[in-house]
Every structure is written in structure tokens, then in C-alpha cells.
Amino acid sequence: MIGALFRQAFRSNRVRIIACVLVLLLWGAVLPLIYASFGKTIGSFIRGSNNPLLEQFASFGGGDLFSLAGVIALGFIHPIAIAVLGVIVVGLPIMSIVGERQRGTLEVVLARPISRHALFSVLFLVGALILALLVAVQLAASVVSASLTGVLGELDVARVPIVWAMGLLLALAFMAIGFAASVSFDRVMPALGLTLVIVLVSYLLEVIGSIWPDAAWISDFSLFHYVRTKELLAGSVRWTDVGLLAGVLVLALGYSWVVFPRRDIAAPS
Amino acid sequence: MTQVTPAMATPPDPAMADAATADATPEPADAATAEAVIMVRGLGKRYPTGSRLSRGGDGVRALEALDLDVHQGEIFGFLGPNGAGKSTTIRILLGFLHPTSGTARILGRDVATEGLAIRARVGYLPGGIALYDSMTGSSLLEYLARLYDRPPVLRAELIERLELSVADLRRPVRDYSRGMRQKIGIIQAFQHDPELAILDEPTEGLDPLMQRAFLTLLEERRRAGRTIFFSSHLLSEVEEVCDRVAIIRSGRLVALSGIEALVARRRRHVEVRADGALPDLASVPGITDVRVRDGVLRCELEGDVAPFLAALQGCRVRDLTIEPARLEEVFLEYYGRDMEPAR
Numbered sequence: 001m002i003g004a005l006f007r008q009a010f011r012s013n014r015v016r017i018i019a020c021v022l023v024l025l026l027w028g029a030v031l032p033l034i035y036a037s038f039g040k041t042i043g044s045f046i047r048g049s050n051n052p053l054l055e056q057f058a059s060f061g062g063g064d065l066f067s068l069a070g071v072i073a074l075g076f077i078h079p080i081a082i083a084v085l086g087v088i089v090v091g092l093p094i095m096s097i098v099g100e101r102q103r104g105t106l107e108v109v110l111a112r113p114i115s116r117h118a119l120f121s122v123l124f125l126v127g128a129l130i131l132a133l134l135v136a137v138q139l140a141a142s143v144v145s146a147s148l149t150g151v152l153g154e155l156d157v158a159r160v161p162i163v164w165a166m167g168l169l170l171a172l173a174f175m176a177i178g179f180a181a182s183v184s185f186d187r188v189m190p191a192l193g194l195t196l197v198i199v200l201v202s203y204l205l206e207v208i209g210s211i212w213p214d215a216a217w218i219s220d221f222s223l224f225h226y227v228r229t230k231e232l233l234a235g236s237v238r239w240t241d242v243g244l245l246a247g248v249l250v251l252a253l254g255y256s257w258v259v260f261p262r263r264d265i266a267a268p269s
Numbered sequence: 270m271t272q273v274t275p276a277m278a279t280p281p282d283p284a285m286a287d288a289a290t291a292d293a294t295p296e297p298a299d300a301a302t303a304e305a306v307i308m309v310r311g312l313g314k315r316y317p318t319g320s321r322l323s324r325g326g327d328g329v330r331a332l333e334a335l336d337l338d339v340h341q342g343e344i345f346g347f348l349g350p351n352g353a354g355k356s357t358t359i360r361i362l363l364g365f366l367h368p369t370s371g372t373a374r375i376l377g378r379d380v381a382t383e384g385l386a387i388r389a390r391v392g393y394l395p396g397g398i399a400l401y402d403s404m405t406g407s408s409l410l411e412y413l414a415r416l417y418d419r420p421p422v423l424r425a426e427l428i429e430r431l432e433l434s435v436a437d438l439r440r441p442v443r444d445y446s447r448g449m450r451q452k453i454g455i456i457q458a459f460q461h462d463p464e465l466a467i468l469d470e471p472t473e474g475l476d477p478l479m480q481r482a483f484l485t486l487l488e489e490r491r492r493a494g495r496t497i498f499f500s501s502h503l504l505s506e507v508e509e510v511c512d513r514v515a516i517i518r519s520g521r522l523v524a525l526s527g528i529e530a531l532v533a534r535r536r537r538h539v540e541v542r543a544d545g546a547l548p549d550l551a552s553v554p555g556i557t558d559v560r561v562r563d564g565v566l567r568c569e570l571e572g573d574v575a576p577f578l579a580a581l582q583g584c585r586v587r588d589l590t591i592e593p594a595r596l597e598e599v600f601l602e603y604y605g606r607d608m609e610p611a612r
Contacts, residue, residue, distance in 0.1 A: 004415035104399030111363055112416035113389035265365040
């Protein structure tokens with residue numbers, strides 16, 4: 001039974017998975033290519049301009065174009081990556097619970113001998129596996145691209161899995177928030193709206209904090225801030241960051257775990 | 270099935286009240302001792318009202334103190350207009366909603382704590398069923414069957430009976446008409462041969478031929494010892510296949526009775542044309558509302574027809590019409606009057 005549910009959850013997302021993999025392959029490969037081709041020139045130009053504002057803007061979200069670690073970090077925080085991962089991070093939890101509830105297919109499944117905990121676990125596991133794949137695809141594409149362009153030597157490849165783990169942890173935390181919203185509403189729009197607001201506000205706080213030194217403190221309120229890709233690639237892991245992201249993940253999952261079975265599943269609308 | 274259970278409501282008029290009192294005998298010993306397939310006691314559900322401020326109140330009452338027994342091998346009709354509480358009851362039975370009061374047991378298990386074990390033995394057809402549009406009919410049925418431990422032993426037969434072709438089943442569900450979706454819904458509810466089928470408006474969208482095939486299917490399932498609980502507002506189909514029927518209004522049970530008992534208690538419309546003098550029927554038991562006009566006697570007849578026929582003896586009856594009582598009339602009787610349900 002669980003196997004059938006698991007396969008169906010994958011099957012229903014296969015088009016999204018393929019599309020996201022393709023985009024992230026491309027995206028992960030492009031940035032090291034840009035760095036290898038223009039990174040040093042751009043870096044020299046910006047540093048030579050003696051314009052702190054320009055330099056600050058070039059360090060968007062903790063990433064930059066002047067180092068391989070910087071472009072990998074930029075790849076993580078860039079809106080393209082956020083939007084692509086958001087398809088799963090936000091789309092999967094919203095569409096698989098409140099979306100199915102609103103359509104009426106949730107009750108067709110839950111009329112079978114499947115507990116809401118089992119359904120929730122399967123959906124979260126499927127989402128986690130997809131996100132693990134997507135984050136890995138982006139990083140692998142960057143590593144391969146860096147290797148092909150001859151700049152891989154600037155990177156300690158052994159540290160890439162740490163970046164993968166932290167990127168995945170961040171994505172899982174946001175997905176757990178999406179699940180928490182999904183089990184809390186009877187309609188898609190409030191759940192989707194709430195999740196998007198949390199992700200977008202968090203993103204904006206990180207971006208604004210990173211490009212505006214006087215407001216750097218506001219990025220402490222963003223979950224994105226706690227995946228410090230450049231530091232991770234340099235070998236520095238802050239366990240407080242891990243704890244914070246894991247804490248958000250556990251809290252959001254715990255909330256969903258408690259609330260989902262207790263909520264009424266109203267008739268489809 | 271002619272007895273009316275003790276849980277039934279007060280009938281809408283004194284004559285029916287008498288009949289109901291007389292009929293309000295306990296269940297037969299064998300039925301009473303064996304636990305019902307569905308046993309509902311004092312079931313209530315209140316939905317919180319919209320605004321946060323008003324949530325402190327009692328909320329909207331959807332169901333109140335519902336008592337119900339459905340026995341094995343029975344086709345049980347659950348009647349009521351939109352918003353009466355039919356779907357709320359069904360959704361509580363399946364564990365989608367949590368009752369605010371009372372208990373419900375299915376196949377001897379508590380719906381609040383043993384939902385998994387219950388749903389393993391139950392088939393469910395939601396009203397206006399939603400399906401996964403991107404899947405084909407056959408892959409959808411296979412997927413839904415795999416969510417049970419029981420194999421889909423009846424699928425092939427049901428597909429044939431409901432006239433779904435192989436080509437139909439290979440098409441994506443998004444291309445299906447409403448009737449075909451309903452057929453898929455019926456098949457997924459019955460394909461694993463459940464001990465109890467809970468069906469919400471099951472013939473919705475089916476053409477008359479398929480409705481006929483479906484009703485025949487229900488009768489066969491009953492003969493196989495399966496139990497069917499279905500809600501409907503198509504009273505003709507309820508009357509045709511159900512052993513007993515419950516009528517619910519504003520969340521309260523207003524009648525629970527065998528179909529025959531329910532219909533038998535209903536007044537019949539009588540029209541008598543005779544040559545010569547018409548008989549005086551005013552004092553005949555069960556006869557009311559006698560009207561004579563243009564040599565035609567019209568009246569209402571309730572209960573036993575024998576006293577009425579006896580009164581006609583000696584009269585040269587040219588034509589006699591006794592219009593059979595329909596469930597629709599009973600239904601309307603229950604809904605047409607401001608009647609307080611019995612508690």
C-alpha cells in the first residue's frame with residue numbers, strides 16, 4: 001500500500017522533477033563557466049573601481065562572481081535557483097495535501113486503509129528525495145562545469161557534500177513550513193499565500209541584508225542566511241546554523257504531525 | 270422489514286403517530302443481539318462559524334444526536350435534502366470529520382480510534398467523485414486497488430457490467446464524461462468486494478440504463494451478504510432497492526423505517542366512480558378527506574384497505590383508482606410540515 005502511494009507521489013511529480021533537473025543542470029553549469037570566462041576580469045574591475053556600493057551589490061546574498069566558491073554560493077541564492085526549488089519546496093506540500101483536499105482526491109485516498117500520518121510521511125519523504133536530487137544536480141553540474149573549464153582546483157571538492165547537506169536542510173525546512181500551511185487550511189490560496197510570504201520575506205531579508213551593510217542585521221531573521229555556502233566550502237561549519245535550520249524543520253514537521261490527523265477534512269470545494 | 274425502530278421520529282400526523290407507536294417494537298432478537306454493521310449513537314457535529322469572534326459560540330449544527338443501526342446484508346437508504354447532514358454523517362463514518370458528540374461503530378470498531386481497520390473493509394464512493402485526471406482509467410483503478418490489502422476480485426465483472434471498454438480505460442480520466450467518471454467511482458468502491466459500501470449519491474450522472482445496472486448490482490451485493498449504505502435524493506431508486514430508509518432533516522433523524530412500512534403508512538389517493546348512490550365512507554377506518562363532485566368520490570386512504578373495500582360492497586362501482594403511495598410523498602410529508610423529531 002505504502003509502496004503504491006510512494007510510486008504515485010513520484011509519478012505525479014515526474015514532469016516537475018524532469019523540468020527542474022534540466023534547469024538546475026543548466027544553471028549549475030553556467031555560473032562556473034561565467035566565472036572561468038569573466039570572473040577575474042569582473043572582479044578586477046569592481047575592486048579597481050573603488051566603489052564600495054558596486055562591490056557590495058556584487059556580493060549578492062553572500063555569493064559573488066570573483067571566486068568559484070562565490071559563484072556556487074550565488075547559484076544557491078539566485079532567484080532562478082530559488083524559483084526552481086520552490087516548485088518542489090512550495091508546490092509539492094501545497095498541492096499534495098490542501099490541493100488534493102480542495103480537488104476531492106484526498107478523500108479518495110484516505111478512504112483506503114491509509115493513516116494520515118502514513119500519507120504525510122510518504123509525501124514528505126518523496127519531497128525530501130526530490131530535493132536531495134535537485135540540490136545534488138545543481139552542485140554536481142557546478143563541479144563538472146568547473147572541472148571542464150579548468151577551475152576546479154580552486155575548490156575543495158570534499159566539502160561540496162557539506163554544502164549539499166546544508167542546502168538540503170534549508171530546502172527541507174521551507175518544505176516543512178509548506179506542509180504546515182498545507183495541513184492548516186481547507187483552500188489552496190491561503191496555504192500557498194502564507195508559504196510564499198514566508199519564503200519571499202525570508203529571501204528579501206537575506207538579499208537586503210547582504211547588499212546594505214547598515215541593514216546587515218536583518219538577514220539574521222532569514223533562513224537563507226544560515227546556509228553560508230562560501231564559509232562551508234572554506235571548511236567552516238557553524239553548528240548553530242545546523243541547529244537552527246533543523247529546529248525549524250522539526251517544529252514545522254511536528255506541527256503538521258499533530259495537526260493533520262486532528263483536522264476535519266471538509267467536503268471538496 | 271416493516272418495523273419502525275425505537276429511534277424513529279414522531280410521524281407528521283396523529284394517525285401516523287399511532288401507527289408509529291404500534292410499530293415501535295424492538296428489533297428482532299437476532300438483529301438486536303448481533304452488533305450492527307453501522308451503529309451510531311448520539312452522533313453530533315458542530316462546525317465552527319466563520320469569524321474568530323463568533324467561534325466562542327456553539328457554531329453551526331450539522332448533526333445532532335443521531336442514532337442509527339444498519340444491519341448486515343441490508344441496503345440502507347439515507348435521505349435528506351442538501352445540507353441535511355447526510356454527507357456529514359458519511360464523512361464522520363469514514364473518519365474525515367471528527368464528531369463533537371456521540372459515537373459511531375462500523376463492523377464492530379470505533380470510527381474514532383480504529384479507522385484503518387474499518388476502511389480496510391469498506392468501499393466508499395464520494396458524491397461527485399474527484400479523480401486523478403492525468404491517469405488513465407485502468408491505471409487509476411489499479412492504483413486505488415493497491416491501496417487495499419484485498420485484491421480487486423470484482424473489477425473485471427464491474428467493468429463489463431458498467432460497459433466500460435478497454436479503449437475507455439486506456440484514455441486519461443480528464444477525457445471522461447461525468448457518467449464515465451461515476452462508473453469509475455463505482456468500480457473503485459466495489460472492486461475489492463467490501464463488506465460495507467458507503468455511497469454518496471451513487472447514481473449521479475448515470476444514464477437510466479446504467480442506473481438500472483447499478484441497482485441490480487446493489488441487489489446482487491446484498492444477496493452476497495454485503496451491506497450497502499447510500500445517500501440519495503432520487504427517491505425512486507431508494508424505494509426500489511432499499512430495505513430500510515432514514516430521513517434526516519437539519520441534522521436530525523426524523524424517520525427510520527422499512528420502506529414498506531413507510532409507504533404503507535402514507536395516505537393513498539382514492540377515486541371512485543359509481544352508477545347510482547355513492548357509499549358513505551366518512552366512518553370507515555383509514556378514510557379521510559372525503560369529497561364528492563360530479564358523481565366522483567375522492568378521498569384519502571391510510572392503512573388497511575379491507576374496510577374501504579367492504580364499504581364499497583353493494584355499490585355499483587364503475588371505476589376505482591387507488592394511486593399507490595410513493596416515497597416522494599412520504600418524504601415531502603416529513604419535510605412539508607413543521608415537525609419536531611422524536612428524541
